[in-house]
Amino acid sequence: MHLKSLTVKGFKSFASATTLRLEPGITCVVGPNGSGKSNVVDAISWVLGEQGAKALRGGKMEDVIFAGTAGRAPLGRAEVTLTIDNTDGALPIDYTEVSITRRMFRSGESEYEINGNQCRLLDIQELLSDSGIGREMHVIVGQGRLDGVLHARPEDRRSFIEEAAGVLKHRKRKEKAIRKLDAMAANLNRLGDLTTELR
Numbered sequence: 198m199h200l201k202s203l204t205v206k207g208f209k210s211f212a213s214a215t216t217l218r219l220e221p222g223i224t225c226v227v228g229p230n231g232s233g234k235s236n237v238v239d240a241i242s243w244v245l246g247e248q249g250a251k252a253l254r255g256g257k258m259e260d261v262i263f264a265g266t267a268g269r270a271p272l273g274r275a276e277v278t279l280t281i282d283n284t285d286g287a288l289p290i291d292y293t294e295v296s297i298t299r300r301m302f303r304s305g306e307s308e309y310e311i312n313g314n315q316c317r318l319l320d321i322q323e324l325l326s327d328s329g330i331g332r333e334m335h336v337i338v339g340q341g342r343l344d345g346v347l348h349a350r351p352e353d354r355r356s357f358i359e360e361a362a363g364v365l366k367h368r369k370r371k372e373k374a375i376r377k378l379d380a381m382a383a384n385l386n387r388l389g390d391l392t393t394e395l396r
C-alpha cells in the first residue's frame with residue numbers, strides 16, 4: 198500500500214485544484230518558508246479524518262478553507278482527495294485503488310466519500326483502522342513532535358510504541374469486552390435479586 202496522489206482544492210493556501218503525484222519510496226517537498234509545505238501534510242491529516250483544528254494549526258476547523266489573498270477572493274469550501282494504491286489488499290475493500298475525499302463548507306457542513314460514493318467519517322475510520330494510517334496512529338510526525346516523544350514520560354513513550362506495534366487496538370477491544378462483561382455481571386446480579394424476590 199502506498200499513497201499515490203493528493204489533490205487539494207480550496208484547502209489552506211491551495212486555492213486552485215493542485216495534484217501531487219507520489220511514487221513509492223521517499224518523497225520530499227521543498228520550498229521557501231510559508232510556501233505551503235506543512236499545508237500538504239495538514240491536507241493528508243485532514244482527509245484521514247482529523248477533527249481537531251489545533252492539530253491542523255488553526256483556531257477553528259473553518260480555517261482550513263482558503264481565506265483569500267490580496268488578489269484572490271476567499272472560497273466557500275475546501276476539498277481534499279487522497280488516492281491510495283491498494284494492490285496488496287491492505288485496505289479491506291475490493292478495489293486496487295482507493296480514493297478518500299473530504300469536503301467542508303463554510304456552513305460547517307462536511308462530506309466524506311470513498312471512491313466517489315458518499316459515506317460517513319466512521320466508514321473511513323473503519324476502512325483505515327487496520328492499515329496503520331488512520332487517526333492517532335502517529336504516522337504524521339509534526340514539527341517539534343520528535344522532541345515531545347524524546348522528552349515524554351516513560352509511560353507515555355511506551356504508549357507511542359504500543360500504538361506503533363498495533364497493541365493499542367487490542368487493548369481498546371479488551372477494555373470494551375471488559376465493560377460488556379461488567380454490564381453483563383450487573384444484569385446477572387439484578388436477575389438473581391429478582392429471582393430471590395419472586396421465590
Ligand code: ATP
Nearest residue numbers: 209210230231232233234235236260261262263264
Ligand atoms: P515553513 O517552512 O516556514 O514551515 P511551510 O512551507 O510549511 O513553511 P505552511 O505553514 O504550510 O508553510 O503555509 C503557510 C502559508 O499558508 C501562509 O502563507 C498562510 O497564510 C497560508 N495559509 C494557511 N491557511 C490559509 C487559508 N485558510 N487560506 C489562505 N492561506 C492560508
